[in-house]
Structure formats: structure tokens, C-alpha cells
Amino acid sequence: MTLMDFLNFHLVPGIVLGSIYAVGAIGITLVFGILRFAHFAHGDMATLGAFIALALVTAGIDPWRALPIAMAVMAVVAIGVDKLFYDYLKARPKIVTVMASLGVALMLRAVVQVVFGVDPRTYASGIVRPDDYFGILLRDRELYTLAAVVLIVIGLTLFLRHSRWGKAMRAMSDNPDLARLSGVDNRKVTMLTWAIVGALCAASGFMLGINNELHSMMGWQVLLPMFAAAILGGVGRVEGAVLGGLIVGIAEEMSIFILPAQYKAATAFVLLLLILLVRPRGLLNGKVL
Amino acid sequence: MDLLGLANYAVFMGILIGIYALLSLGLNIQWGFTGLFNAGIAGFFAVGAYASAILTSLPASGRLGGYELPLVVGWLASMAAAAAIAWPIGKICLRFRSDYLAIATIGIAEIIRLVIRTEGWLTGGVRGVTGVPRPFGDLDYMPSQLAYLAIVATLVLVAYLLVERQVKAPWGRMMRAIRDNELAAAAMGKQVEARRLQAFVFGSALMGLAGALFVHFNRSITPEAIDPMIATFLIWIMLILGGSGNNRGAILGAAVIWIIWSVSELLTDRLPTEIAVQAKYARVFIIGLTLQLVLRFRPEGILPERQAGAPPHR
Amino acid sequence: MALLDMKDVRGGYGDADVLHGVSMRVGEREIVVIVGPNGAGKSTAMKSVFGLLTVRGGSIVFDGEDITGWAPDRIVQRGICYVPQVDNVFREMTVHENFEMGAFLRRGDLSAAYDRIYGLFPDLKAKRRNLAGDLSGGQRQMVAMGRALMLDPKLLLLDEPTAGLSPKYMEQIFQITRDVRDAGVSILLVEQHAKQALAFCDRGYVLATGANRHEGSGQALLADREVAEMFLGG
Ligand SMILES: Nc1ncnc2c1ncn2[C@@H]1O[C@H](COP(=O)(O)OP(=O)(O)OP(=O)(O)O)[C@@H](O)[C@H]1O
Ligand SMILES: [Mg+2]
Numbered sequence: 001m002t003l004m005d006f007l008n009f010h011l012v013p014g015i016v017l018g019s020i021y022a023v024g025a026i027g028i029t030l031v032f033g034i035l036r037f038a039h040f041a042h043g044d045m046a047t048l049g050a051f052i053a054l055a056l057v058t059a060g061i062d063p064w065r066a067l068p069i070a071m072a073v074m075a076v077v078a079i080g081v082d083k084l085f086y087d088y089l090k091a092r093p094k095i096v097t098v099m100a101s102l103g104v105a106l107m108l109r110a111v112v113q114v115v116f117g118v119d120p121r122t123y124a125s126g127i128v129r130p131d132d133y134f135g136i137l138l139r140d141r142e143l144y145t146l147a148a149v150v151l152i153v154i155g156l157t158l159f160l161r162h163s164r165w166g167k168a169m170r171a172m173s174d175n176p177d178l179a180r181l182s183g184v185d186n187r188k189v190t191m192l193t194w195a196i197v198g199a200l201c202a203a204s205g206f207m208l209g210i211n212n213e214l215h216s217m218m219g220w221q222v223l224l225p226m227f228a229a230a231i232l233g234g235v236g237r238v239e240g241a242v243l244g245g246l247i248v249g250i251a252e253e254m255s256i257f258i259l260p261a262q263y264k265a266a267t268a269f270v271l272l273l274l275i276l277l278v279r280p281r282g283l284l285n286g287k288v289l
Numbered sequence: 290m291d292l293l294g295l296a297n298y299a300v301f302m303g304i305l306i307g308i309y310a311l312l313s314l315g316l317n318i319q320w321g322f323t324g325l326f327n328a329g330i331a332g333f334f335a336v337g338a339y340a341s342a343i344l345t346s347l348p349a350s351g352r353l354g355g356y357e358l359p360l361v362v363g364w365l366a367s368m369a370a371a372a373a374i375a376w377p378i379g380k381i382c383l384r385f386r387s388d389y390l391a392i393a394t395i396g397i398a399e400i401i402r403l404v405i406r407t408e409g410w411l412t413g414g415v416r417g418v419t420g421v422p423r424p425f426g427d428l429d430y431m432p433s434q435l436a437y438l439a440i441v442a443t444l445v446l447v448a449y450l451l452v453e454r455q456v457k458a459p460w461g462r463m464m465r466a467i468r469d470n471e472l473a474a475a476a477m478g479k480q481v482e483a484r485r486l487q488a489f490v491f492g493s494a495l496m497g498l499a500g501a502l503f504v505h506f507n508r509s510i511t512p513e514a515i516d517p518m519i520a521t522f523l524i525w526i527m528l529i530l531g532g533s534g535n536n537r538g539a540i541l542g543a544a545v546i547w548i549i550w551s552v553s554e555l556l557t558d559r560l561p562t563e564i565a566v567q568a569k570y571a572r573v574f575i576i577g578l579t580l581q582l583v584l585r586f587r588p589e590g591i592l593p594e595r596q597a598g599a600p601p602h603r
Numbered sequence: 604m605a606l607l608d609m610k611d612v613r614g615g616y617g618d619a620d621v622l623h624g625v626s627m628r629v630g631e632r633e634i635v636v637i638v639g640p641n642g643a644g645k646s647t648a649m650k651s652v653f654g655l656l657t658v659r660g661g662s663i664v665f666d667g668e669d670i671t672g673w674a675p676d677r678i679v680q681r682g683i684c685y686v687p688q689v690d691n692v693f694r695e696m697t698v699h700e701n702f703e704m705g706a707f708l709r710r711g712d713l714s715a716a717y718d719r720i721y722g723l724f725p726d727l728k729a730k731r732r733n734l735a736g737d738l739s740g741g742q743r744q745m746v747a748m749g750r751a752l753m754l755d756p757k758l759l760l761l762d763e764p765t766a767g768l769s770p771k772y773m774e775q776i777f778q779i780t781r782d783v784r785d786a787g788v789s790i791l792l793v794e795q796h797a798k799q800a801l802a803f804c805d806r807g808y809v810l811a812t813g814a815n816r817h818e819g820s821g822q823a824l825l826a827d828r829e830v831a832e833m834f835l836g837g
Contacts, residue, residue: 038388040328040395085581095326095387096584099525102328102391103580106522110574114567164707167696171704174693181653181685182750183676183708220518224399227392236695262407269396276381276389289386 008137010253016142018249019149020207024222025229025241026156027200033173033236033287034193037094041081041104042201042226043219048108049074049202050209050218051116054123063123064144067206071199078198079191081108087190094289105220113216120213145207152203153242156196160238165192173236173287225252225268232275234286243283247271300434302551304506307441308499309543313527314448314536315495321533321594322456323488324468325383326391330496330524331517332398335405336374337367337497338504338515339412345505347420352413360424364501371497372490374401379489383482390489398517405512417511421504441502445540448495452536464488465534519573523550526576530583532590541592550576605630606789607683607758612651612661620659621647623813627791629758630805634780634790636821638797639810640833645793646688648810649760652791653685654678666757680708684751688762688793691747694736698727701735701746705753713753720749723779741772745779752783759783761792777803801825809833 024046031039049070056066085104089097130137160166165188171179172189180186201219204226208218229248233240248268255267280288312330319325327333341363348355378397382390405412412418425436455461467481504510523546531542550572557568583590605628615621625648629635637645650656652663654675663671670678675685684705693701702720706713721728724745730738735746744764751759761780765773773796781803784790794800801807801821809817809830817830824830 032388038392040391088585092588093324095324095391096588098326098388098391099529100581100584102522102525103577103584105577106518107574107577107581110570110577113570114574118566118570167700167703168707170696170700171693171707174695175690178687178691178693179704181675181679181687182704183679183754184704185676224392224396231389231392260407263403265403266400269393269400272393272396273378273381276385276393280385289388 004135014250014253018246020204021225021229021249022242022245023200024204024226025245026238027197028226029230029241037097040101043223044105044108045201046205047112047219050205050214051112053206057123071202074198074202075195078194082194118216120215122213123210141210228268228272234282234284237284237286240282240284300438303438304441306544306547307445308502309547310445310540311499312496312524313539313543315492316524316528317539318488318492322464325489326387327394328391329394329398331515331520332401333371333493333496334500335515337371337500338510340370341367341501342418342421342504353411367497367501368494372494375490375493379486383485419509421508423505423508449536526580532592534594535592538590538592608664610662614656614658621813629789629791634784634804636800636804636807637793643810644813645810646762649762682757684756685760686747686751692735692743697732698746699731701750702753705750724749741768758789763793
């Protein structure tokens with residue numbers, strides 16, 4: 001195998017997949033860090049977001065224009081899910097909310113299955129030939145995916161670093177009691193977090209869909225790699241989620257050198273157990289719940 | 290349906306309810322008494338099913354097997370295999386909050402599914418394992434079903450009595466104390482980890498045994514037989530609705546939910562095919578919703594945990 | 604009239620009471636110290652003022668208004684700020700961001716407020732971009748006080764600000780506390796270092812097993828034989 005083959009067939013797909021995982025993992029790490037529970041409906045929210053974008057595309061909207069709309073819709077859906085199914089559990093141990101989120105996962109998936117069916121779908125049909133950038137082969141959609149992920153990460157980082165409510169979110173993640181003593185309204189931070197998480201779900205689902213295909217299990221199947229990425233990077237750390245996402249994505253694409261291809265999906269699991277074993281706070285020193 | 294048909298159906302349901310009751314009891318040890326979140330129940334069930342099937346089945350070309358070992362060996366092996374998988378997972382994850390265990394058990398269930406599909410030499414791949422013997426299988430249909438029901442019922446009773454005894458013993462009191470008070474749990478440190486591990490491994494072993502009972506009842510198993518998410522989720526609802534922390538509740542929940550689930554399947558099967566598929570997924574939606582409703586309006590379940598002086602449930 | 608007037612407050616965390624009737628008063632520009640053995644309920648008394656536990660009896664009046672049972676964010680806005688005993692900074696945020704969070708409820712130009720805080724804690728000026736979690740214990744305590752002062756409170760509650768600090772830092776914290784008071788803020792303070800605290804406060808309360816034991820001026824308490832035997836090592 002030449003170096004170029006390695007780059008084009010393993011590293012580049014790994015980076016593309018990894019950056020999609022990163023977007024999902026950021027959402028997981030925000031919920032884990034700020035609301036303090038493992039959100040198992042995350043993957044299926046991504047599925048729903050992807051299919052909402054599909055509905056828009058079917059209505060004649062260009063896929064990349066449909067993305068922001070789908071993100072906005074999912075922001076609202078996520079807030080609604082919280083109000084309907086998680087909010088009333090807040091006085092109980094957090095693990096009960098984890099269970100509720102598993103139920104929500106099942107419900108969201110069933111909605112997709114009833115409304116859109118179970119057959120695989122795509123945003124655009126036909127084969128797209130990649131363009132050659134100094135020997136690196138990239139399709140437009142891969143390029144746009146990478147650009148979109150970079151935009152999302154920069155935008156979110158700026159928001160968390162510099163805006164009043166972004167700081168409130170970080171404060172809540174850092175020390176919830178003290179945040180409350182400082183007058184931060186817990187409910188507003190919760191709503192804002194869900195809005196962002198919903199939008200991120202839609203983005204990751206859409207990007208999975210546009211780089212491959214859409215089907216009702218797509219989100220559930222990436223839940224484990226996304227969790228592995230979030231924990232690998234360090235729970236509560238946005239930069240960590242990005243790093244973790246890239247590592248998991250690249251590792252999955254590289255796994256075929258040591259594992260039969262059928263076990264690609266096991267890579268994330270192995271990474272997860274390894275990091276829990278040797279460094280549970282993750283690479284960037286996140287939280288351990 | 291005539292009377293005999295109805296009786297047949299009742300016995301058939303009884304056997305499956307017994308198998309689900311074992312799963313629900315296993316989960317009760319983990320969640321009900323110890324607060325451990327196992328989201329990979331289907332995985333432990335499948336491991337038990339395949340372990341016993343491989344050890345006891347007739348020879349078949351292309352896969353391991355043909356040992357034709359006695360059933361008891363198969364059943365013990367099913368428990369041992371499930372326990373052997375639970376142990377390292379628990380060892381790694383039980384130091385942390387139960388969220389991590391939940392993630393890891395989702396992962397292990399997925400890996401078990403991959404292995405079953407991929408490793409044809411071991412599991413027969415998509416063709417599965419057939420020729421699994423059934424105790425009293427050469428009797429006539431009805432006596433054979435009744436005999437199997439008796440075996441399942443006995444095992445459920447034994448499991449129930451064993452778990453009840455454990456829970457009433459100091460072990461159970463300590464587990465509840467740990468579950469209800471994270472601070473106390475943290476203060477007890479290492480010892481708590483060991484106890485939690487015991488609960489996780491023991492519960493998983495029961496789930497493995499349920500798998501074995503299922504495979505010997507069915508006489509065969511294929512990867513399709515177990516839909517990981519739905520199977521796992523059904524058990525969760527059985528326990529929560531029945532009353533987590535209460536063994537009788539766990540068994541009752543298994544019966545109630547399994548009857549509702551299968552009757553609704555009978556109903557949706559009669560629908561015209563165009564909407565039958567959608568109805569199938571609508572059922573899944575409804576079980577998801579049922580969980581939310583139970584958590585909201587009756588979190589303690591039908592039969593709440595019996596516990597003097599303590600708040601009913603979490 | 605006293606700024607803060609707690610009368611016969613009872614309450615606790617769960618069903619059991621921890622406070623069995625605690626009464627305390629803090630006047631304008633006064634430094635009041637609470638001392639008492641570990642587990643006496645000193646922190647709990649402070650939290651009861653701040654609406655952090657179920658108060659089952661008695662009343663808490665602040666600045667002429669009954670604030671019993673108010674939620675913390677409302678109390679903050681009314682003019683009381685609180686520095687908890689532990690976990691009192693945002694460790695993952697910079698010193699400056701900690702102050703910004705302190706001023707979360709304040710709008711408008713804050714530069715005067717920042718100048719005031721950095722004037723009180725000049726050491727922190729050079730560290731403003733450091734993470735609070737990376738600072739030394741004493742500096743962290745200053746960040747915690749600074750955060751609480753950002754809202755310009757009328758009353759500041761400090762729970763063991765000198766715990767685990769070297770004598771040098773302790774002296775510095777006491778000095779800052781006095782400076783804050785001189786700027787017009789009343790202070791209610793829990794202290795383990797009973798001798799030093801009683802020496803520098805205006806008045807003190809001795810709490811034991813969730814109830815008042817003694818009260819009086821700092822000097823008077825220091826002179827009291829019983830108090831001395833209880834806490835001051837004879
Ligand atoms: N969050 C809590 N939940 C339940 N009980 C608590 C809690 N915090 C404190 N207690 C109990 O309340 C009592 C008083 O505790 P408190 O923290 O007020 O004491 P303290 O006087 O501040 O002691 P110290 O000098 O150690 O800080 C103790 O018996 C303690 O166990
Ligand atoms: Mg204290």
C-alpha cells in the first residue's frame with residue numbers, strides 16, 4: 001500500500017468519520033457535564049434530525065441549506081423532550097433519567113420508523129467522483145462536512161468562552177451549587193443546553209446521512225463511538241470531545257489492519273474500556289461521575 | 290380458538306413468562322437492590338442461550354458442537370459464561386456511577402451480537418444452532434409442554450427463594466444502604482465495589498440461565514431471535530412496572546408486560562399488511578411511552594419495595 | 604435596627620433538625636463571628652440564612668424584610684452574598700471569569716467593580732487569566748471572596764475562609780475582611796481559629812449542638828472562662 005492509498009482510503013475517511021463523531025460527542029459531553037447524566041437518546045435524536053433534513057430535501061431544499069433548518073427544529077424538539085420526559089425526574093437520582101432517555105431513544109426511533117419507514121434513504125442519488133487535491137481525494141460533501149464541523153466547533157467554543165450564557169453553562173458544569181448561588185437560573189441553562197445539544201444532534205445525523213445513507217438505526221449505531229469519544233476526551237470538555245471523536249473515527253478506520261472488518265464497531269468499545277481502566281478522567285482531564 | 294387451543298396457548302405463555310421472570314429477577318438483583326444499570330440484558334441472555342446450545346446440541350457440520358452433554362451441564366455453563374462476561378465489565382465500570390456501566394453493557398451486547406453473526410465456526414453464523422435437545426421432548430406435545438413449564442416454574446421458584454434469602458440477609462441490607470446513599474457508599478470504598486460486582490455477576494448469571502431455558506424450549510437459536518434493544522427494554526419495563534426492589538413485583542411485571550406485548554402482537558398481525566409494519570413500530574413507541582408513564586405516575590411499580598421506615602422508592 | 608436578625612431558627616437537611624433554635628444578629632458595618640466545635644451547625648446556620656435548607660421554625664429578617672424560605676437567587680439579589688466552606692470557586696474558569704460569574708446578575712458597566720476587587724486583592728491581578736483551580740489555597744479563598752463581593756452585597760457570609768491556610772494568609776484574609784467592612788459591608792463569619800477571630804471581630808456567638816451557647820463582644824467571649832475551656836485550649 002502506498003502512502004497515498006493509506007491517506008485516501010484510511011486516514012481521510014477516518015478524519016471525516018471522526019469529525020462527525022466529534023459533533024455528536026460534544027453534545028454528549030455537554031449533557032454529561034452540565035446536566036450530569038448519560039443521554040442515551042442522543043443517537044436517535046441524530047437519526048430524527050437526519051430524517052427531518054431528508055423531509056426538507058424531499059420538499060426541494062438543497063441539503064446544505066436544509067441543515068440549519070433541521071438544526072433549529074431539533075433544538076426545539078430537544079427542549080420539548082426535556083420538558084416532557086426528563087424535567088420531572090430532576091429530584092430523583094440521575095440514573096433514573098438515564099433510563100428515561102433509553103425509553104426516549106426507543107420512542108424517537110419508532111417515530112422515524114413509522115413516518116419514514118425502515119428502508120435506507122439518501123439525500124442525493126448518484127455517484128460523486130472525488131476531486132484531487134495534490135493527491136488527496138476528497139468529495140465535495142466531505143469537504144463541506146469538515147468545514148461545517150470546524151465552523152460548529154469554533155462557534156461553540158467562542159460562545160462558551162465569551163458569551164454571558166456560555167459562561168453560565170460552563171459555570172453550571174464546573175460547580176452547579178456555586179452557579180446557583182451566583183444567581184444563574186438553572187432552568188434557563190438547561191433549556192439552552194438542550195437547544196444546543198438538539199442542534200448538534202441534527203448536524204451529526206445529517207453529516208452521517210450525507211456521507212453514507214440514512215436508516216432508522218443509524219443514530220443508535222453511533223451512540224457507542226460517540227460516548228467513547230466523549231469519555232476518551234474527558235467528560236465536560238468540548239476540545240476533548242473533538243479530540244476523542246477524531247481518535248475514535250481514525251481508530252475505527254485503522255482497525256481493519258488488526259481486526260476482521262466485521263469487528264470495526266468493536267473498536268470504540270475497546271477504547272472505552274481502556275480509557276476507563278487507565279485514565280477515567282479522559283485525555284484532557286474531564287469529570288468522572 | 291377452541292378450549293384446547295387456548296390451554297395450549299396458556300401453557301406456552303406460561304413458559305415464556307417464566308423465562309422473562311428469571312430475566313426480571315436477574316435485573317432486580319442488579320437494579321432493584323443494587324442500583325446497577327444493565328442496558329445489555331439481551332447480550333447476557335444470548336450468551337447463555339448459545340453456551341448451552343453448543344454444549345448440548347447434536348453434531349452439525351461447519352460449527353463447533355455435537356458434545357451432547359447433559360442439560361444440567363449446559364445450564365451451568367450458560368450461567369458461567371454470562372458471569373464470565375459480566376465480571377471484567379463490572380470490574381472496570383463499577384468504580385464509577387452506573388451511567389458508565391450502562392454504556393459499557395450497551396457495548397458488550399453489541400459485541401456479542403457481532404460475534405454471534407461473525408464466528409460461524411462457533412455459533413453457526415446466521416443459520417444459528419439447531420438440534421438443541423429439549424427435556425421430555427419426546428413426549429406428546431401437551432405433556433412435553435407441561436413438563437417444560439414445570440421445569441421453568443421450579444427454576445423460577447428456586448431463583449426467587451435464593452434471591453429473597455440473600456436480600457433479607459445482611460448482604461441485602463447493606464446493598465440497599467449503598468444504593469440509597471451514595472455518600473455512605475463512597476465511605477465504604479473497596480468493599481462496596483466487591484459487593485456490587487457480586488450483584489452484577491449473579492444477576493447476569495440468572496440472565497444467562499434464562500437464555501438457556503429459552504434455547505432448550507425453542508430447540509434452536511438464530512441471531513434474529515434476539516432484538517437487543519427491544520428485548521432489553523421489555524425486561525426493564527417488566528421490572529419497573531412490577532416494582533423494582535420487590536421480587537414478586539419482578540415476576541408479576543414479567544407476566545403483565547409479556548401478556549400485553551404478545552396480545553398486542555396478535556392484534557397487529559391481523560391488521561392489513563400496509564399498516565401492519567407501522568403498527569409494529571407503533572408498539573415499540575408505546576412501550577417506550579409506558580416506561581415514561583410508569584416513571585412519572587407510579588415509580589414504585591405495582592408492588593412497591595417492602596421496607597420499613599424508608600421512603601418507598603427512588 | 605440590625606441588618607440581619609435570625610430568631611430561634613430551627614431546621615435541617617432531611618427530616619431531622621440540625622438547628623434547634625439559633626438566634627443571631629448582625630448590625631450595620633459589623634463583623635460577627637460564629638465559633639463552635641465541629642458539627643455544631645455553624646455552616647448549617649449560615650446556609651439557613653441563604654435559603655439552602657428547610658427552615659421549620661423561627662424567622663430570618665434582613666434589612667427590614669422577612670426572607671425566610673426565599674430561594675438563593677432572590678436572596679442574592681436582595682443583597683446577601685455567601686462564600687461556602689468548600690468548593691467555593693469555579694475551578695475550571697479563570698480568576699477573572701470567576702468574578703464575572705459573581706456579577707452574573709449585574710448589568711451595565713462593571714469596570715468600577717473589577718477595579719475595586721483587584722484593589723482589594725492586588726495579588727490576583729497578575730493571575731487573572733489563570734484557572735482558579737490552579738491557584739494556592741489562600742489565593743483561591745480570595746477568588747471566592749472576590750466572586751461574592753462582585754454583587755456589592757450589604758452582608759457577606761464567609762464560611763471558614765482561613766481553613767487550612769498559613770498564618771500569613773490568615774492575617775491577610777482577616778485584613779481584607781476588615782477592609783471590606785470599612786467599605787460598608789457587614790460580615791458574618793464562621794471561624795475555626797477561635798482565638799484570633801474573637802480578637803478581631805466586633806461580636807461573637809458560640810454555637811454547640813445546633814443551639815446558641817454564648818454571645819457577646821469578642822473581648823468578653825475571650826475573657827469568659829467557660830468559653831476558654833471549651834474552645835481555646837484552657
Ligand atoms: N448536606 C448535609 N446533609 C445532611 N446532613 C448534614 C449536611 N451537612 C451537614 N450535615 C449535618 O449537620 C450537622 C452540622 O453540620 P455543619 O456542617 O453545620 O457543622 P459545622 O459546625 O459547620 O462543622 P465544621 O466545623 O466541621 O464545618 C452535622 O451533624 C452534619 O453531619
Ligand atoms: Mg462548617
